[in-house]
Amino acid sequence: MGKNLFEKIIASHLVSGTMTPGSEVGIRIDQTLTQDALGTMAYLQFEAMGVSTVKTQSVSYVDHNTLQDGFENADDHRYLQTVADKHGILYSKAGNGICHQVHLERFSRPGITLIGSDSHTPTSGAVGMVAMGVGGMDVAVAMAGGAFFFSYPKVIRVNLYGELQPWVSAKDIILEMLRTLTTKGNVGTVVEYAGPGLAQLTVPERSTITNMGAELGVTTSIFPSDELTRTFFKAQGREDDWCELGPDKDAHYDRVIDIDLATLVPSVACPHSPDNVRTIRQIAGLKVDQVLIGSCTNSSYRDVMMVASMLKGKHIHPHVSLGIAPGSKQVLSMIAKNGALSDLVAAGARILESTCGFCVGCGQAPQTHAVSLRTNNRNFEGRSGTKDAQVYLVSPETAVAAALNGVVTDPRDLNLPYPKIVLPPIYDIDDSMIIKPSNDLVVDVYRGPNIGDPPKNTAMPTDLKAKVAIKVGDKITTDHIMPAGPFLKYRSNVPKYSNYVFYHMNPEFPAKCRNNREQGFASIIVAGLSYGQGSSREHAALCPMYLGVRVLLAKSAERIHSANLINFGILQLTFVDEADYDRIDVDDELTIDNIHEAVKQEIVIVRNVTKGLDMKTSCNLTPRQRDIVLSGGLLNYTSKAK
DSSP states (O other), X not given: OBOOHHHHHHHTTXXXXXXXXXXXXXXXXXXXXXXXXXXXXXXXXXXHTTOSSOSSEEEEEOOSOOOOSSHHHHHHHHHHHHHHHHHTOEEEOTTSBOHHHHHHHHTOOXXXXXXXXXXXXXXXXXXXXXXXXXXXXXXXXXXXXXXXXXXXXXXXXXXXXXXXXXXXXXXXXXXXXXXXXXXXXXXXXXXEEESXXXXXXXXXXXXXXXHHGGGGTXXXXXXXXXXXXXXXXXXXXXXXXXOOBOOOTTBOOSEEEEEEGGGOOOEEEOTTOTTOEEEHHHHTXXXXXXXXXXXXXXXXXXXXXXXXXXXXXXXXXXXXXXXXXXXXXXXXXXXXXXXXXXXXXXXXXXXXXXXXXXXGTSSOOOOTTOEEEEXXXXXXXXXXXXXXXXXXXXXXXXXXXXXXXXXXXXXXXXXXXXXXXXXXXXXXXXOTTEXXXXXXXXXOOOOOTTXXXXXXXXXXXXXXXXXXXXEOOSSOBHHHHXXXXXXXXXXTOHHHHGGGTXXXXXXXXXXXXXXXXXXXXXXXXXXXXXXXXXXOOTHXXXXXXXXXXXXXXXXXXXXXXXXXXXXXXXXXXXXXXXXXXXXXXXXXXXXXXXXXXXXXXXXXXXXXXXXXXXXXXXXXXXXXXXXXXXXXXXXXXXXXXX
């Protein structure tokens, strides 16, 4: 039997394990990327490992914390540049663009592996590479030459047939996938796209689909590398980096989904989840206050040119605030030269930095009770910076239709000729803002007052005594756990950032954890389904660890967050009987006797001392993961192994 595309790439990088679903495998990593919000901690962890030079092609991007409303962000950026210079890391300066857009343009290559400390790293799967979002600690280990370990997934084949109709876009394809698969229950799977419908999807369009595949909760998404991929690489001046790569004709898949592109219509993800999908016509007429176009999902040259073509000679509705953020300096430069930028400005658009910005709550917070249409990938409650805002996720075409009419409008109802966007044979290529390292080990690494050493955990005690510090429901995101926006500047200062764990849900959580510690108890988080979905931000595990959390007891948890919990020595247990979730309250005292032996079993008994009952929980750790947790995290485990 032949191999699917994901299987081929993993087989060529396998260093340990067996490629059967559910088994742990270790693979060699070719490339890593970081962004500044998570990069500072990743490089602090790398420094703690004592390795002089990175063993991978690694790029450090500055694209999140570019609002310099204090010294913290500028200090962290200087740290990132100097540590990159010293250890052999490429440094993409603020203004060069969003990490996933720039990486796709300048560094992606078919057939290689990439991990990044950002959940949307799978964007580069658009060109036929295995790209996965992970925690910063995993990136640090890979840069030091270590393997990346994960549970080998099942592979879903999605066959695309037919052709998209005018005004229907790649964003509508991934929204259809989210409607079908939802955001939960997809842990341990990969989505591989195939079929004759690929012939009309350019690399920028494919990247929208792989990017927002992160919202499905899958390990990654991937397209084959074909002639359209070759066209993209040639336009980027990198045709030598291209190779043809696809699945064997008799490849095996664990599930097959067929999508007729001709049946899709303009769609929208309604508040407050990317899988709350409706058709645009189902909510048409809703008054719109704000429209924002950009993010790593929809900021390519193709997307921005579509927007400019629709706005040319027109003016946005007086009630609407329209902001547009090109995804990279390359895109911004090209629209400046061809006149499209003038069309955007003339229409009344605000031109924003080529950064993540509004997508992560860094600027452009909407008004109270606002309806905000955005082309980014997440619409979790409060993520925009305004807690009661209603954020809808749409395609660029639908975003412009709303900006013009002032209400949600199906772009098919505009009575406009459909713009045909022709991608240029050659893109503008200027890598002057990607700084090459000197690899000079005597470089003085800059450390401002916001930089601290990465905190370490202690080894797991023999008998665990803990109290429930918080009980939360289903689909708790990493934004709920560790808010972004104005708090992002504290990412390199864990003691400070830890004060904001669960800030919008229960601001007393940090004090409760500290009080538990003073009484001689660890802390436990109790959660429902799909805990930890969303961003890869490892601080959602690191900061709770710093506060004394030793266990997550949940109905289920998402892949990247589960890995981060292990990396920082937090034991994840899953209810065997979900009814036990209802039998636990905040402040209940829970115990696990002889935990070092208990976690070797599939079933771990957790004693609720307060309620006088025993609960069966599932502990699905590999031997390596068990040793990491018992050691108190990956840093301790790595140091012990030396």
